[in-house]
Amino acid sequence: MELKLPVYLDNNATTPMDPRVLEAMLPYFTEKFGNAASRNHSFGWVAEEAVDYAREQVAKLINADPKEIIFTSGATEADNLAIKGVYEMYASKGNHVITATTEHKAVLDTCKHIEKTGGQVTYLNVKEDGLIDLEELEKAITPKTILIAIMYGNNETGVVQPIREISKIARRHGVLFFTDATQAVGKIPVDVNADGIDLLAFSGHKMYGPKGVGALYVRRKNPRVKVTSQMDGGGHERGMRSGTLNVPAIVGFGKACELCMNEMESEAARLSKMRDRLENSLMELEETYVNGSTEHRLPHVSNISFKYVEGEGLMMGFNKNIALSSGSACTSASLEPSYVLKALGLGDDLAHSSLRFGLGRFTTDDQIDFTIDAIKSTVTKLREMSPLWEMFKEGVDINAIEWAHH
Numbered sequence: 001m002e003l004k005l006p007v008y009l010d011n012n013a014t015t016p017m018d019p020r021v022l023e024a025m026l027p028y029f030t031e032k033f034g035n036a037a038s039r040n041h042s043f044g045w046v047a048e049e050a051v052d053y054a055r056e057q058v059a060k061l062i063n064a065d066p067k068e069i070i071f072t073s074g075a076t077e078a079d080n081l082a083i084k085g086v087y088e089m090y091a092s093k094g095n096h097v098i099t100a101t102t103e104h105k106a107v108l109d110t111c112k113h114i115e116k117t118g119g120q121v122t123y124l125n126v127k128e129d130g131l132i133d134l135e136e137l138e139k140a141i142t143p144k145t146i147l148i149a150i151m152y153g154n155n156e157t158g159v160v161q162p163i164r165e166i167s168k169i170a171r172r173h174g175v176l177f178f179t180d181a182t183q184a185v186g187k188i189p190v191d192v193n194a195d196g197i198d199l200l201a202f203s204g205h206k207m208y209g210p211k212g213v214g215a216l217y218v219r220r221k222n223p224r225v226k227v228t229s230q231m232d233g234g235g236h237e238r239g240m241r242s243g244t245l246n247v248p249a250i251v252g253f254g255k256a257c258e259l260c261m262n263e264m265e266s267e268a269a270r271l272s273k274m275r276d277r278l279e280n281s282l283m284e285l286e287e288t289y290v291n292g293s294t295e296h297r298l299p300h301v302s303n304i305s306f307k308y309v310e311g312e313g314l315m316m317g318f319n320k321n322i323a324l325s326s327g328s329a330c331t332s333a334s335l336e337p338s339y340v341l342k343a344l345g346l347g348d349d350l351a352h353s354s355l356r357f358g359l360g361r362f363t364t365d366d367q368i369d370f371t372i373d374a375i376k377s378t379v380t381k382l383r384e385m386s387p388l389w390e391m392f393k394e395g396v397d398i399n400a401i402e403w404a405h406h
């Protein structure tokens with residue numbers, strides 16, 4: 001097989017859609033165009049049947065009941081619905097939410113929003129390995145705490161939080177547990193019952209499905225959880241999310257879930273082997289560090305800092321042949337270093353010199369070979385031109401240098 005360029009290693013940002021997903025979706029754009037809420041004719045029934053089937057496929061992947069799946073436009077909306085929805089629904093019980101500093105912006109900014117409306121939020125720090133401290137979590141709980149919002153797998157580092165331990169703490173204190181599992185679902189086994197999860201958000205386009213569709217899982221028993229709708233109208237999705245259902249996208253999302261269900265185990269093994277090969281080869285370079293726990297980590301992610309080299313510069317060095325993300329410019333056009341890496345205790349220099357590798361279903365061994373060679377030679381070349389590297393090699397303590405600031 002011929003090497004396919006550019007190499008796409010940004011699967012945490014979005015995944016290409018699987019052709020089998022597209023195939024499942026196509027009829028629902030054209031001849032099967034009905035509104036799933038139309039109860040009076042076959043066009044509506046056909047669409048409704050397709051949505052019901054997709055709801056089963058989606059639920060099955062996380063071991064939920066289909067009735068517990070609320071379709072949304074993606075994980076951002078599901079995060080908003082979970083946090084704002086619980087905050088409003090359980091207002092008489094309390095106003096305190098606990099989350100962590102390394103959450104996705106969709107969670108952090110939603111928490112900031114509820115702070116503006118009188119809510120209280122505790123942002124837990126993480127340890128050097130990216131994991132939260134369970135004792136700190138338990139200590140943060142007050143009689144006013146209504147929700148713990150901790151993500152499953154981190155989008156920048158791949159670090160997987162101790163979900164079962166978190167849910168046990170939540171249960172013990174009668175607090176609901178919400179997890180943004182956008183990076184984990186379809187990649188590793190996620191089971192809302194075994195894991196003790198009350199609400200869970202995920203998204204189609206992070207798991208080889210279409211963009212613009214996702215879901216919020218809302219537990220229906222032990223306990224029965226409710227969220228206040230954030231979108232009012234025709235009362236779709238059991239009143240929790242109104243709006244005509246995006247039938248083709250939902251069909252695709254369902255198909256994507258089914259494919260992950262069937263292929264996850266072998267795919268996780270294939271990807272972690274490839275990821276480890278990539279990581280081990282790159283670690284042969286001096287002054288190279290893997291960011292976050294390598295033990296509690298998603299199988300397809302590696303975040304590596306190449307000290308004395310700028311991530312952005314590195315990417316220019318590849319001549320656009322490798323598509324990945326650096327620890328800068330993650331959410332905007334600014335060159336702010338990643339807040340996730342800084343939360344792990346990295347200095348600006350190491351955060352700026354990081355690259356995030358997100359492997360995926362269509363990544364090949366040839367592409368990994370190409371990436372290893374390209375990165376090794378680019379890092380070596382850039383370091384050879386770097387005065388800091390030269391000083392480091394001469395044994396100068398760079399941290400002791402006083403820089404002129406302006």
Ligand SMILES: *Cc1c(COP(=O)(O)O)cnc(C)c1O
Pocket residue numbers: 012013073074075076077104106151153154155180181182183202203204205206212213214
């Ligand atoms: C991508 C991502 C989101 C946002 O998902 P959308 O479906 O694009 O809105 C939220 N959380 C995490 C962890 C993500 O990786």
